[in-house]
Amino acid sequence: MGNPLLTFWEHLFDGDDERHQRRAVLRVAAASASQASATIFLILRRMRTPLIVLIVIFAVSVLGLTVIPGQDLAGEPSRMGFFDAFYFMSYTASTIGFGELPYPFTYSQRMWVTISIYLTVIGWAYAIGSLLALLQDRAFRSALALQHFSRKVSRLREPFVLVAGYGRTGELLGHSLDALGRRIVVVDKDDERIDGLELDSYRGDVPGLAADARDPGHLAVAGLDHPACEAVVALTDDEEANLVIVMAAALLRPELPVIARVTSRALAERMQAFGNPNLVNPFDRFGDHLRLALRAPASYQLLTWLESGPGGELSDRGAPPRDGRWIICGYGRLGRELTADLRAEGLDVTVIDDHPEDVDDPGLLVGDGSDPWLLAQADLDRAVGLVAGTDNDTTNLSLVAAARRSRPSLFLVARQNRPASAPLFAAMDIDALLVPSEVIAHEVYAQLSTPLLWRFLREMPALGDAWAAGVIDSLTTVCGTRLQALWKVRLNASEAPALVGLLASTPVRLGDLLRNPENRAEPLHAVALLVLRDGDATLAPDEDFVLAAGDELLLAGRPGARRALDTSLFVPSVLEYVVHGRRVPASWIWRKLTRTPVAGADVRR
Amino acid sequence: MNLEKVVFGFFVVLAATLNFGFFIGDIDNPDLHNPYELFAAVVVNLIATVLKFGDRTQIGAVHLATSLVADLQLIGAALLFGYATYVSTAGMNESWTASVVSLSGGALLANIVSVVLLVVETVSFHRG
Numbered sequence: 088m089g090n091p092l093l094t095f096w097e098h099l100f101d102g103d104d105e106r107h108q109r110r111a112v113l114r115v116a117a118a119s120a121s122q123a124s125a126t127i128f129l130i131l132r133r134m135r136t137p138l139i140v141l142i143v144i145f146a147v148s149v150l151g152l153t154v155i156p157g158q159d160l161a162g163e164p165s166r167m168g169f170f171d172a173f174y175f176m177s178y179t180a181s182t183i184g185f186g187e188l189p190y191p192f193t194y195s196q197r198m199w200v201t202i203s204i205y206l207t208v209i210g211w212a213y214a215i216g217s218l219l220a221l222l223q224d225r226a227f228r229s230a231l232a233l234q235h236f237s238r239k240v241s242r243l244r245e246p247f248v249l250v251a252g253y254g255r256t257g258e259l260l261g262h263s264l265d266a267l268g269r270r271i272v273v274v275d276k277d278d279e280r281i282d283g284l285e286l287d288s289y290r291g292d293v294p295g296l297a298a299d300a301r302d303p304g305h306l307a308v309a310g311l312d313h314p315a316c317e318a319v320v321a322l323t324d325d326e327e328a329n330l331v332i333v334m335a336a337a338l339l340r341p342e343l344p345v346i347a348r349v350t351s352r353a354l355a356e357r358m359q360a361f362g363n364p365n366l367v368n369p370f371d372r373f374g375d376h377l378r379l380a381l382r383a384p385a386s387y388q389l390l391t392w393l394e395s396g397p398g399g400e401l402s403d404r405g406a407p408p409r410d411g412r413w414i415i416c417g418y419g420r421l422g423r424e425l426t427a428d429l430r431a432e433g434l435d436v437t438v439i440d441d442h443p444e445d446v447d448d449p450g451l452l453v454g455d456g457s458d459p460w461l462l463a464q465a466d467l468d469r470a471v472g473l474v475a476g477t478d479n480d481t482t483n484l485s486l487v488a489a490a491r492r493s494r495p496s497l498f499l500v501a502r503q504n505r506p507a508s509a510p511l512f513a514a515m516d517i518d519a520l521l522v523p524s525e526v527i528a529h530e531v532y533a534q535l536s537t538p539l540l541w542r543f544l545r546e547m548p549a550l551g552d553a554w555a556a557g558v559i560d561s562l563t564t565v566c567g568t569r570l571q572a573l574w575k576v577r578l579n580a581s582e583a584p585a586l587v588g589l590l591a592s593t594p595v596r597l598g599d600l601l602r603n604p605e606n607r608a609e610p611l612h613a614v615a616l617l618v619l620r621d622g623d624a625t626l627a628p629d630e631d632f633v634l635a636a637g638d639e640l641l642l643a644g645r646p647g648a649r650r651a652l653d654t655s656l657f658v659p660s661v662l663e664y665v666v667h668g669r670r671v672p673a674s675w676i677w678r679k680l681t682r683t684p685v686a687g688a689d690v691r692r
Numbered sequence: 693m694n695l696e697k698v699v700f701g702f703f704v705v706l707a708a709t710l711n712f713g714f715f716i717g718d719i720d721n722p723d724l725h726n727p728y729e730l731f732a733a734v735v736v737n738l739i740a741t742v743l744k745f746g747d748r749t750q751i752g753a754v755h756l757a758t759s760l761v762a763d764l765q766l767i768g769a770a771l772l773f774g775y776a777t778y779v780s781t782a783g784m785n786e787s788w789t790a791s792v793v794s795l796s797g798g799a800l801l802a803n804i805v806s807v808v809l810l811v812v813e814t815v816s817f818h819r820g
Contacts, residue, residue: 132746139742146735150728169731170774 130227137214144210148176148203155199159190175200180207232297233308239294240310245270248535249310251300251332252323253280255506256348258287259528260320260535263396265289267536267573272316274300274309275323301328303335311339320531321347326354337362346531350420367530369523370421374428376526377500377519381407381432383552389559390544392570393643394529396536401559401568405518407498411471412437414462416486418451421476421502421521437465459489472498476521480508487515537575539641542624543617550626558616558627565612565644572649576640576656583656589666590636598630599666604651607665611651613644703740704810707762708803710736715800719793720786727773730796734766737799740806751813758806765799 152172159165167175171189178185179200192200221227247270250257254275261271273295275281281295298305300323310316319340321332329347336345338361345364349355355366380387388404413429415422418440429436439452439461454461467473473490475483483501490497500519503512512520534541547555580587589595597618603609618625618632619639625632642652655665660673672678710733717724741759744752769792776788 128746128748130746135742135745138745139739142735142738142742146731150731153728153731168774168777169727169770170778 127227127230130221130224130230133221134217137217141210141214144203144206145176145180148180148199148207149173151199151203152176152196155193155196157190157193157196165190176203176207179204180211182208229297236294236296237308239292240272240308240313243270243272243294243310243313243315246315246317247272247310247313249306249316249319250274251306251309251319251321252328252348253277253284253295254322254324254524256322256524256527256531257320259525260322260531261287261289261293263528263532264535265291265293266397269535272296272310274298274305276300299328301331303339306332306335307339311336311343316340316343318344318346318535320535321345322527322531323348326351330354330358333358333364334361337364346534348527365534367527369521369526369530370424372526372530373421373521373523374424377407377425378428378432379548380405380519381409381434383548383555385552385556385559386548386550389547389555391529392559392562393540393544393573394533395570396529396532397570397572399570401563401570405498407518408471410434412466412469413472413474414439414465414467414470414490415474415476416440417475417477417482417502419476419478422474425474425476425500437470439465459493462489462493467493467497470494470497472500475499475501477502478504480504480511484508484511484515487517536573537641539575539617539619539639540573542619543626543641546624546626554627558614561614561627562643565614565648571644572646573641573643574649576642576652578634578636578638578640578656585659585662586634586656587636588659589662590634593666594633595666596630597628597632597634600634600655601652602655602665604654604661604665607668611644611648613642613648613652615640615642617641700743701810703736703743704803704806707733707736707740707759708800708807711762711766711796711800711803715793715796717793720790722784722786722789725789725793730766730770730773730792733796733799734763734770737762737766737803751809755806755809758802758809762799762802762806765795765802769793769795769799 149169149172152167152175153169154166156164156166167189175188248264249272250261251274253261253273257273257275261273264271268290270291271293273281273284273293275295275297276299278297281297284293284295287293294309296305296309298308300306300309300321303311306319311319319332319336321329321336323329323332326349329349333345333347336343341362345362347358347364347366349358349366349368350370355368358364358366376387376390379390384404384406388402392399392401410433412435414437415425415429416439418426418438422438422440426436426438437452439454441453441455452461452465467490473486475486475490477483477486480503483503487499487501490499498519499515499517500521501512501515501517502521502523503509504523506524509522533544576582578586578590586595586600597615598610601611601613601615603611615628615632616626617640618628618634619641620635620637642649655662658673660671663669663671672681710729714725714729714733737759741756741763744756744759747753747755772788772795773784773792776782776784776792780788782788
């Protein structure tokens with residue numbers, strides 16, 4: 088024990104392990120990059136023949152010109168030198184044609200020049216044609232695109248999120264993250280989705296690679312091994328591909344957080360075996376949301392509002408029936424989740440499906456749900472809610488229409504599968520609409536935007552409906568029904584130097600800090616949603632909450648409020664005014680003259 | 693027998709032999725150094741260079757490098773030759789000839805390395 092050599096050895100071993108892993112990742116990336124350069128070598132090889140043809144044609148023409156006898160102006164026999172011949176051929180072959188230099192040609196020379204003109208034109212046409220054909224070559228272009236992409240990714244210096252699978256979900260998530268000023272890198276196997284990136288209105292540059300994300304090499308090129316990569320999100324519509332992405336991330340970069348979309352329980356189990364990925368199951372989440380909506384409509388309203396990202400509109404607070412019988416049409420993945428969730432809430436459920444796989448469910452009716460007779464048999468008149476949860480939008484829409492016609496007061500839940508059907512569902516004015524891609528995008532956004540928001544959303548439901556309604560009220564008075572900026576402040580020497588200095592001498596209440604620096608009688612248009620101190624979260628702290636150095640604050644409010652708060656946190660004299668209402672001199676000379684010590688001034692220096 | 697190898701070997705060796713043919717003889721005697729031979733050496737060297745494009749092996753890379761050196765030297769020699777003939781008032785005298793021939797001598801060295809590489813590659817090739 089305590090042998091320094093042994094410690095050293097262990098240390099060396101540990102480091103070696105890490106290096107080994109690092110090298111494995113690098114090798115993966117190198118394999119993919121060399122694949123790109125291999126294509127370029129192949130292209131070079133293909134240019135061999137045209138180039139050799141061109142050289143030979145030039146050589147033969149020049150040689151011919153130097154050998155064929157000519158005449159000078161005096162009629163004396165003379166031969167062209169190599170330089171003259173090469174000069175003549177260069178401008179003739181490129182169809183510039185300066186004329187016959189240095190002396191007018193004899194007939195034998197002209198005959199040779201005629202032949203060589205045709206030869207060189209063919210040679211050039213062949214060479215340029217081959218070059219253009221190569222530039223059009225698909226393999227060559229994709230190799231170039233890969234190189235371009237890997238260069239862009241390796242030059243990224245800001246933290247970025249690697250998004251594998253850029254469908255509707257990826258697009259929504261990308262825009263939410265982009266609105267927060269975060270960078271993303273995208274891999275999708277569909278060329279059109281990647282081409283669409285260029286037309287999308289992103290603020291930051293989004294590098295996109297059209298490649299199969301199941302290949303770890305492509306993931307590595309997309310920045311899996313990049314030190315600035317902060318998270319990996321697997322959103323492809325192929326569950327198996329998501330599993331492969333989770334595996335690759337867990338094995339090559341175990342420390343990275345991974346979020347994956349999954350709908351089947353078996354695959355979720357398999358993913359859990361690799362590290363500890365955050366799995367997002369849209370149907371499961373929607374079931375949880377529906378339960379929350381049944382129990383606490385305001386909590387549900389707050390949850391969906393905060394999850395929708397910057398610019399999200401506050402939705403109406405629905406009032407789903409708390410007791411009564413529900414009818415669920417479609418007993419697939421969604422139907423099962425919802426049935427289980429609703430029964431767990433103590434509600435009665437009748438299920439309708441035309442091809443149920445297991446028939447041992449007590450309340451199961453077999454048949455087509457849009458059939459009025461079957462709906463009548465399911466006792467629609469005495470039901471309180473209906474879920475149109477099949478994987479066919481047309482069926483869902485007709486179910487909703489049929490149910491509403493026979494009972495307008497019914498609470499309607501519908502599932503929208505294709506983005507194209509969105510206007511139809513919007514026109515139907517459905518009480519709760521499930522769009523799987525949006526559920527996933529919101530969930531992933533909540534996890535990635537800041538850990539504080541995720542914490543807030545997880546702990547919020549426990550505080551009850553009335554509390555959530557209070558938070559919504561204070562948020563709407565501050566920023567209206569459209570969600571403004573959400574940001575995080577850590578009260579430390581780099582993010583809040585003035586406040587840390589002041590906290591050392593006097594306690595500061597939250598309500599005093601959130602005041603307008605221009606006029607402290609006005610409150611700032613911002614609400615503190617959460618304060619995290621030593622791992623303990625305080626949700627929606629009130630005005631009298633006393634701050635301490637090291638606290639982390641999650642705030643929501645107008646962007647202007649964020650700038651004003653930053654001023655208060657950074658400038659000691661502004662902070663002094665905001666907290667205590669004292670105007671103190673800001674400049675060093677005035678401070679010396681009036682002898683006012685300003686707390687926090689030392690920290691700033 | 694691989695036709696590609698035949699063509700490749702042919703041009704590499706021909707480049708070296710033409711270069712040697714131009715180089716041999718008194719270094720300052722223009723009569724012993726035929727400009728046509730220099731021209732042929734330049735052309736054949738260029739072709740040999742293009743033939744070496746796109747080989748990804750280590751030996752292929754060295755092959756390409758030697759060829760590029762030979763091209764550089766031979767084109768330099770040709771430029772000097774042209775300058776001496778057309779621009780310089782002295783014409784193709786002893787000192788110009790010596791410069792041209794010595795440049796081609798450098799190219800010859802590179803070509804010899806190329807031939808040696810070719811031989812090494814052939815010898816180290818195991819059948820079966």
